[in-house]
Amino acid sequence: MVRLMVNAPAAGSDESAVDAFLQGDRPQEHLTQGEPSLRHAPGPYFGNYGGRWMPESLIAALDELEDTFEKAKADPEFTAQIADLNKNYSGRPSLLTEAKRFAEHAGGVRVFLKREDLNHTGSHKINNVLGQALLAKRMGKTRVIAETGAGQHGVASATAAALLGLECVVYMGAEDCRRQSLNVARMELLGATVIPVTSGSQTLKDAINEALRDWVANVGNTHYLLGTAAGAHPFPAMVRYFHEVIGEEARAQILDQTGRLPDAVCACIGGGSNAIGIFHGFLDDPSVKIYGFEAGGEGVETGRHAATITLGKPGVLHGARSYLMQDDDGQTIESHSISAGLDYPGVGPEHSYLADIGRVSYEPITDSEAMEAFRLLCRTEGIIPAIESAHALAGAMKVGQRLAAEVAAAGGAAGEISEKIVLVNLSGRGDKDVATAAEWFDLLDKDSPEAEIAKEGEQL
Amino acid sequence: MSTTHDGAQDTTKPAAQLNDAQHASKSAAAIDRARAQGRAALIGYLPAGYPSVEATIAAGIALAENGADLIEIGIPYSDPVMDGQVIQAATTEALANGFHVRQVFDVVRGITSKTDAAVLVMTYWNPVVRMGVDEFSRRLAEAGGAGLITPDLIPDEAAEWMAASDRYGLDRVFLVAPSSSPERMKRTVEASRGFVYAVSIMGVTGARTSVSSAAKDVVAAAHAAGAERVCVGLGVSNAGHVREIAEYADGVIVGTALVAAIRDGGVDAVASLTKDLSTGLTREEA
Secondary structure, eight states, X not given: OOOOOTTOSSTTOHHHHHHHHHTTOOOGGGOOTTSOOOTTOOOSEETTEEEEEOOGGGHHHHHHHHHHHHHHHTOHHHHHHHHHHIIIIIOOXXXXXXXXXXXXXXXXXXXXXXXXXXXXXXXXXXXXXXXXXXHHHHTTOOEEEEEESSSHHHHHHHHHHHHHTOEEEEEEEHHHHHHTHHHHHHHHHTTOEEEEEOSTTXXXXXHHHHHHHHHHHHTTTEEEOOOSSOSSXXXXXXXXXXXXXXXXXXXXXXXXXXXXXXXXXXXXXSSOHHHHHHHHTTTTOTTSEEEEEEEEETOGGGTOSBOHHHHOEEEEETEEEEEEOBOTTSOBOOOOOSOGGGOOSBOOHHHHHXXXXXXXXXXXXXXXXXXXXXXXXXXXXXXXXXXXXXHHHHHHHHHHHHHHHHHHHTTOOHHHHTTOEEEEEEOBBSGGGHHHHHHHTTOSOTTSHHHHHHHTTOOO | XXXXXXXXSXXXXXXXXXXXXXXXXXXXXXXXXXXXXXXXXXXXXXXXXXXXHHHHHHHHHHHHHTTOSXXXXXXXXXXXXXXXXXXXXXXXXXXXXXXXXXXXXXXHHHHHTTOOOEEEXXXXXXXXXXXXXXXXXXXXXXXXXXXXXXXXOOGGGOHHHHHHHHHHTOEXXXXXXXXXXHHHHHHHHHHOXXXXXXXXXXXXXXXXXXXXXXXXXXXXXXXXXXXXXXXXXXXXXXXHHHHHHHTTOSEEEEOXXXXXXXXXXXXXXXXXXXXXXXXXOBOTTO
């Protein structure tokens, strides 16, 4: 590990601490009081974002959840339960895999993949659902409800509910149910009830609306197991807490494997839960540049995208103030992305804050760019990524190429390029996306039943 | 806000009423007129632009002429989490027909210029944020509006709206619910002006066969917390419900039933339903 502490005259003096921070070498445990840390932001506000823009009827439930969560965090029994489930049920720690052949397409820098795709249920989502389902049990709730777009969070919620003996109801846009009938079947196999939502645009945001209506009416026995780091306080800080394990593991693993921190960390952003999980480990490491890649859909200039931070304006939706895709009247605009998991017109409030203060750069990745990265990872590493994660991979290719160009511009040798390190959160596996990808790459026999399914956008 | 309260003023009066006096709350005045007649006030809800802006104005006037004391005009919104299917369908149709938020001021002006009913706007918060809280408030006041009912804005997040409503003399009607803690009840009552909106049931808007017994408890809690005027909404759909609630509340709010009426029978149906609802207002032991 490269540490720049050689000339620190008096460890702990203000000057040396500031210097160390500016030099990008400040281990978390050396933080002293009064220094700004971006980690563990408690909410309800992240700068101007977050809060509780919610009906009064639900405030008592949010208070109860916040109280239960705060007590649980301080309870060794709870943290031990989480640690045990992460290890012995989800399969954590997830691997950190160097992608050497893929890296050739990222400017020649070193690329490491945080393998959340190897978790039980195939994505990072399991981290959050296990934590929230345990909190539901602590609150004495017997029923959990969840929203889902493609079905990933619905499947994860149904999984946690089955494991812990909770009733589970999943709201899913009728349009999404039709396109994702196999994921509906997965949830039903796990014992959940899936309710198609026919209101509004019949997609993810309307599924959240319907889940909130259910919650208002059944809050006595029901916990709303929100799937992303958005919504009213305490959800953004709480969902992040359950995903912080991603960044903690990744930071330790990259130090172990390379002896230093990465130059850049990349993740995809829908609501932003996988991203905030991995970012959190590096927020206080100034040498690490952090990138969030939003769904650019068919191109941000087409209007058919989900690039909320890139093009949205601050507003309130689903309980939080954050960037939001909205028209001049404040009506929510429908988002578009080949990736159902990123197809959401809002974003978690902590991301809005990190964007405003410049700690994280948010950029759009188009469907085409994501699918090219998807193809490359399949062919170079033997890993089929979720299309969501392919957005992070496409972004990592750009970041790697930029880092290489910077080294070249500074007159650096090729060897310096290969010392650069980019860390990518591979948030999920792509088994669910096989039909979509096969259709995209025109791999299906025109008359096959699979081609019919793929036209509908089915994600197996 | 004036800082020169008369020291001799009745100190048992809650802050909400002092605010009312200062701003000559239109909602409070309308409720007080009904009270002087020995009855509860009737408050009717209509979504703006359903089925058209003109029809909403005509229906609003019909409401006022047939017994409604206050009128709530809802702004159609893309994500109405507190609304049931009937109101969702109406507001979705209004949006599909091209309704714009600024047209709500035309509706308010159209009704206030023809009637003396207090006209409030009920809105989810984002359309107000988008226009700008101050700009929205100014235009609402200019249109003769009484204030705002805010189903997804709690006092905790309302600093900007508190200032704007003071600046333009608008009522701010917050909601209280069966789940509200005593502390929250007190804070919400203190933040409100005009009246407090008591949610009768844990749920969303929509007609129900009976009024929840929770409603009476919420009203009692709001009164105990110092509210001068408490009106009950959610699930109130016929004269029987109105009669039951008028026994203990200062006003009765009807929404979904009126929306179904305008959907099925137009302005005439709104007029006749309002007339029928108003028969339930008079308290038996006034």
